[in-house]
Amino acid sequence: xxxxxxxxxxIWRDPKININFNAQEVTRxxxxxxxxLTAREALQDRSLLAVVLWQIWKARNAWVxxxxxxxxxxxxxxALTTNRxxxxxxxxxxxxxxxxxxxxxxxxxxxSPLAAETLALKFGLQKILDLSLKPQxxxxxxxxxxxxxxxxxxxxQWELISDNLSLVNLLSAQDQSSSAPWPIxxxxxxxxxxxxxxxxxxxxxxPREGNACADWLAKSARLGLLPxxxxxxxxxxxxxxxxxxxxxGCFANVIS
Numbered sequence: 001x002x003x004x005x006x007x008x009x010x011i012w013r014d015p016k017i018n019i020n021f022n023a024q025e026v027t028r029x030x031x032x033x034x035x036x037l038t039a040r041e042a043l044q045d046r047s048l049l050a051v052v053l054w055q056i057w058k059a060r061n062a063w064v065x066x067x068x069x070x071x072x073x074x075x076x077x078x079a080l081t082t083n084r085x086x087x088x089x090x091x092x093x094x095x096x097x098x099x100x101x102x103x104x105x106x107x108x109x110x111x112s113p114l115a116a117e118t119l120a121l122k123f124g125l126q127k128i129l130d131l132s133l134k135p136q137x138x139x140x141x142x143x144x145x146x147x148x149x150x151x152x153x154x155x156x157q158w159e160l161i162s163d164n165l166s167l168v169n170l171l172s173a174q175d176q177s178s179s180a181p182w183p184i185x186x187x188x189x190x191x192x193x194x195x196x197x198x199x200x201x202x203x204x205x206x207p208r209e210g211n212a213c214a215d216w217l218a219k220s221a222r223l224g225l226l227p228x229x230x231x232x233x234x235x236x237x238x239x240x241x242x243x244x245x246x247x248x249g250c251f252a253n254v255i256s
Contacts, residue, residue, distance in 0.1 A: 001060060002029060008056055010072040016080060017052060052079045065209065077223045087113075088222035089120035091127060092213050098246035102131065103231050105221045111183065117164045118187040120218075121171070121203070124160045125194035128201055132156075158201040161211055168205040171195065213241040 012019050055078045062068040087110045093102035110116035180188035220226040
């Protein structure tokens with residue numbers, strides 16, 4: 001799968017990856033991996049090899065479990081982006097019927113995936129706070145005001161969805177003195193400060209497979225494939241994900 005499938009060979013042959021090998025000479029994957037890693041003149045960046053293999057594995061799982069056909073070009077861009085400190089954070093704001101009402105998308109620089117995911121949570125909490133300070137927006141949303149006679153967004157129940165269970169547990173802990181990893185300590189403090197201002201907000205864990213909308217949005221933003229009018233005119237793939245979510249689950253006022 002990693003080497004001999006037609007779509008994976010396209011990835012290795014891509015000029016941006018440029019890891020060439022003769023498929024007919026490959027007898028065992030572990031032997032090929034060892035030889036590639038030890039051939040210094042043939043591989044300038046060993047971390048890129050690991051990232052490409054990881055992206056291929058993720059694409060394989062998406063194909064098997066979600067019927068998403070692998071696209072070599074996108075996988076290459078994913079690998080190159082992951083291998084740098086550039087990242088993106090994105091989120092969707094939906095009401096209890098699953099209707100898209102707002103969203104966010106930011107390109108960021110983060111020293112680690114954990115830092116990027118924590119920053120995404122911080123942006124999500126800030127978005128909820130911003131919406132809570134805009135009562136006029138709640139009045140324009142009849143679906144949201146059904147459970148809120150005052151018309152104020154601050155009285156709504158919000159759920160912030162993340163696919164990082166350790167971060168969800170850390171921020172949901174009753175003991176606010178719970179220690180955080182030092183590289184993200186400042187971000188965790190910021191998130192807890194925002195949470196303290198949002199009395200009707202909870203952070204909920206959902207596996208990545210159940211958070212496909214936000215996952216697709218973040219990837220598209222990182223690859224520069226997200227149109228500027230995506231909120232008013234969602235791309236067809238995003239619309240499909242939104243419809244699937246509506247058919248498969250219930251919503252509070254959700255930001256994911």
